[in-house]
Amino acid sequence: MNATLARPLTLWLLALPVIIAVLGLALQGLAAVNASVFFAWSYFLEVLFAGLLQGVMYALVALGFVLIFKASGIFNFAQGSLVLFAALTMVGFIEMGLHWTLAFVVTAGVMVLLAVVVERVVLRPLVNQPHIILFMATIGIFYFLDGFGQTLWGSDVKVLDIGIPKQPLFVLQGVFEGGILVNAFDLVAALVGAVLVIGLAVFFHYTRIGRALRAVADDHQAALSVGIPLKTIWAIVWSVAGIVALVAGIMWGSKAGVQFSLALIALKALPVLILGGFTSIPGAIIGGLIIGAGEQVAEVFIGPLFGGAIQDWFAYMLALVFLLFRPQGLFGEKIIERV
Amino acid sequence: MQLRKLAFAAVGALVIGGTAATPPASAAEQFVPLLVYRTGPYAPNGIPLADGFNDFMQLVNERDGGVNGVKLAWEECETQYNNDRGVECYERLKAQGATGSSVVNPYSTGITYALIERATADKVPVLSMGYGRADASDGRVFPYVFTLPITYWAGADVMVQYANEKEGGSLKGKKIALVYHDSAYGKEPIATLERLAEEEGFQFQAFPVAHPGLEQKATWLQIGRQLRPDWVFMWGWGVMNSTAIKEAAAVGYPMDRFVGIWWSGAEADVVPAGDAAKGYKSLNITGVGTNAPIFEDIKKLHADGKGLADPKNIGTVLYNRALVNSFYFTEALRTAQGKFGEKPMSGEQIQWGFENLDITQDKIDSAGMTGLLSPVKLSCADHEGGGSAVVQQWDGAKWAAITDFISPRRAALRPAYEASAAQYAKEKGITPRDCS
C-alpha cells in the first residue's frame, strides 16, 4: 500500500466508530419518534455487521469490473455473464465427477482460455478505438456468453456446494442478551474477499506484470513505446478478471444456486463500483462495505417508513451523495481537466 | 473485402429468409400455441412446464388419437419470460392452424396483462391457471380470461385456513409475515390477508423484496430477529425463492412455519437451497408425485420412444401443473365439440367450452388423473370454477402433499373480485355481459 492510500484508510478506520455511534443514535431517536421503527443496539449491530459482510460479496463482483477498467478503460458489461459462465462451468465439471478443487483449477484454465480468445477476436481488432466502442463490444460478449453458457451447460438451476458452513453463529452473548447473529457463510465469504483483495493489491504493486499493468492503465501509448506488450497484458487482465468472476460465482452460486439470475448481480456491484472509484482495488472493498452496510441499515430502519424494498435505490442515492463531494469516487484517480 | 461482402450477403439472406412464413398446421388439427421459456432467468421453472404440455398433448394424440378424433398440433415459441417477446409469440402463432390459436397459456403475469386485451379482441381464451389477474374470475367483465382452478386471493385464504388449523383453530394474537416479490404479482395477496387479519385477529406485516430477489438479508433480519412471526407466507418467483429459504435458515427461522405460494414450491425453488429447505412448505394447485394412473401411460409413451419431455422432469411439480393445464384445455375442447361438432374449434367455441366446463370426479378418474386435481365447474359469470389447493412439504428429496385439497372461502372472495372487476370495467368502458 502506498502512502496516498494509507492516510485516507487510517482516517476512515478512526472515523468509523464515530460514524456508527452517530448513526445508531440517530436511528434510536427516529425509533423513539416513530413507532413503526424498531431499534435496539444489539439488533442495530447485527444488521450493520450483516450489511458489511454482504458488502464484501458485492465487492467480489465489483473487483472484476475494476481490474478491466483499470487496465484498459473498458467498462466491462459482460462481467455478470463472466460470473455466470464461470459458475456454470465449474458446476459442470463437478457434475462430471471432479473434486471441487480440481474443478476450480480446470475452470480457471477455461477462463484464461476465454480471456485469450476475447483478446484475439474482440480486443485486438479494436485497439485504439474510443472507450464507448469497447464498451459496446463487451455488450456483444455479454450476449454471446449468455447463449454459449446455456448451450454448453443448459438453463436448469444447479447446486453448488463446496462445503462452506452455513449455520448461524451467535457472538458477543456476554454483552447483549441473545447475542448477535452472524452467518458463518458470510464470514467465509468476507475472508475470501479479503484474501483476494490483498492478493491482487500485492500482485499489482510488487510484481513485474503488475507494474506493467499499471503502466498500461496510465497510458497505452507510452506503455507500448517502452516495450510493454499491450496484448499480453490485456489477456492477463481478462484472465485475472475471469478468475475473480469465478470466485464471485462460487460464493454467490453456493448461496442462491447456479442459475441464469446470477448474471444480474452485476447490478448490485454498480453502486459499489461507482462509489469506490472505477480504478481502485481497495476502493471496491471500501465501497462494498459502505454500500452493503448503508443499504441494509436503511432497509431495516428507514424502509418501514416508506413501505420497504428501498435498498436498491438507496444504494445509488448513497453513492450519489458521496460522489457530490468526490466526483471521481472515493479512491478514483483525480480528474485533472485541461483545455 | 471479399469476405466482408460475403458476410453481408449472408446477413441479408438471413434477414430475407426470416420473413418467410412457417408451414401451416393441417386442416383437421386443433392448434395450440405454446408460449414457453426454456432459456433466461426463469428457465428452471419454464422447462418442466413446457415438457408437461408436450407430453400430455403427445399422449392424447398417440393414445386416444386426439380429442374425438381431432389431433392436437402445437408449436413452441420462446418468450424468455419477456413481455415483448410474449406478445410477439402470441401474434406470430395466433393465425396458425385451421381455426387459429384456440387458447393461450401465457405462464407469466406480465404477458398475461399484455394479452388480456389483445386476446379478448381476437376472441382467443386466455387460460391463466393460478396466475394473472384474480379479478378476471368475474366472467361478466373478462369473457375471455379464465382463472381456474384458483386465484392468488383464494390462495392467501387457503394459507390462512391452514395456519389456523395448525394453531388449533384460532389465529388470535398470532403474527403472520408476508415476504413478497415487489411487483404486481407479489402484491396480489395483501388486500386479502389484511382483511383476514382483521376478521381473525392476527397481526399482519408485509415485507417486499426488490426484483430479482438475490438480496434478502435485511428482510430476514427483520423477520427472524425482530418480528419473529408465527408464520411466514411467501409470494416469490425464480431465484428469490431459493434465496429466501437460505436466508430464513440463516436467521434460524423454522421451515415448517414457512409456507410459499404455488410459484414458490417447485423443485427448482428448493433444490438450490440444499438441506436448508428440508421441512419447507408450499401450496400447490395440483397433486404431487407420480401415483396417478396417467403416469403409467406416460411411462409407456416414453418407453415407446415417443415421449417429448426430459424423463427427469416427469412427476415434478410444474410438469404435473402443465398436465392439469392441458387437461383443462382438452376437456374444454371436448365440451365445445359436444355442442359444435367433432372438428377443430375456434377460439370463440372453446370459450363456450370453458364456460360450460364441468370436470367431475368421475371424469378425473376416467382420465387417469386421480389425485392430480380437484373438480371444477365454470359458468358464464364464474371463471374460477371452485378449485382448491393442497399444502405440500419438501422432505429434502421430494415434495409430498400433507393435506387434502383445501377449498378457499369464496363467499367472501367473490365480492372482492366483482368490485375490482367493476373498477376495471369502468376504466376501460366495458359494459359487463349479462350472465343471468
Next chain:
Amino acid sequence: MLYREAGQFKTSYGSDQAIFPIRQDQIGIALLLLVAVLGVPALAGEYWLETIFVPFLVFSLAAIGLNLLTGYCGQLSLGTGGFMACGAFFAYKLTTAFPELHVLVVFLLAGVGSAAVGVFFGIPSLRIKGFYLAVATLAAQFFLVWMFNKFDWWTNYSPSGVISAPPREVLPGIFLTGTEATPITKYLFLLGLVAVLALVAKNLTRGAIGRSWMAIRDMDIAAEIIGIRPLWAKLSAFAISSFFIGIAGALWAFVYTGSVEALAFQIDRSFQVLFMVIIGGLGSILGSFLGAAFIVLLPILLNNVPAAIGLQMSVEMVSHLEFMIFGALIIFFLIVEPHGLARLWQIGKEKLRLWPFPY
C-alpha cells in the same frame, strides 16, 4: 450513377442548410414516407404491424430521446426506463383524471412531466461526469420504478398494481387504445407522431441549442470558456431527452402493450435503449432508427430463421443461437465499422456517389 449531386446548385443559405440538401435524398425520404404511410399498412399483416412496426417506432422515439442526451450532449444516462415509466404513469393519471382530454395532449403533457423529472435528476450532472454520472441516472431509474410500484395512487388503487390504457379516440370514432383499436390506426398514429418528433429533434440538433450540447460533449470546459452555460445546456438536454423518452413510455403503455406494471420499465429497458443508441450511432437521429431496428427486429428475425428455412431445432437451441449470433454480429459490425450503423450508412452513400466508377 443515379446518386450524384452534380448540377444541383445552392443559391441561398436556406437551401445550403436544408436537412436533405441533395435532391436524391429528398426523393428518397419522400418515397420512404410514402411507403411507410401507404405501402406498409396495405402489405403488412397484423403480426408485422403489431409486433414489429409498433415497438420499432416506440423504441425509435426513446432512442432519439436518449441520443439527444448521450449522443449529442455527452451525458451518459441509464435512467431511460425510469423516464419511460414517468411518461406511462403520468399519461395514465392524466387520462383517467380528465377523460375528455385528447390523447395526443395527454401524451405531450406526460412528456412535459417526464421532462421536469429529468431536469431534477439531471442536476448532479453539473458536478459528476462520465461513467460516474451513471449513478445519478441509475438512482433515478431505481427510485422511479420503486415509486410507481409502491404507491397505489399511481395505479388508481388497482388491486393488481397494473395500469391499463382506457379506450381513447384519436379522431371521433377511431380508437387508438382499447380493444377496438386496429393495428393500422396505432401504426399510422405512431408513424405521424414519431416522424414529427424526429423532425423536431433533428432541427433542435442543428440549431443553437444543439450546437451548445455538442460543444459540451466535446469538451465542457472549453465550451464554458466560449460562453456556453453548462447549466442550461446540460439541463435542457436532460429536459428535452426526458420529454421524448416520456412520450415513448406513454406510447409503450398505451399503444403497444395496452397495460403495464412498473416492472416493465426495469433497468433492462434502459440498457436496451442504450444499446440501440450506441449500435445505431451516437449523435445521429438516423442512427436511432437503425439501432432500434437492429435491437428490436434482429432477434425476432434470427428466432424465425430456422423454422423458415425448414430446420428442425428445439426452441431453446434457437434461442441460444439467437443470443450467440446477435452478440457475434454486434462484435462483427464493430470491427467492420466502429461508429455505428449510421456511419455505415454514410459510407454507403459516399460509395454510391462514386458508383460504378469507384476510383
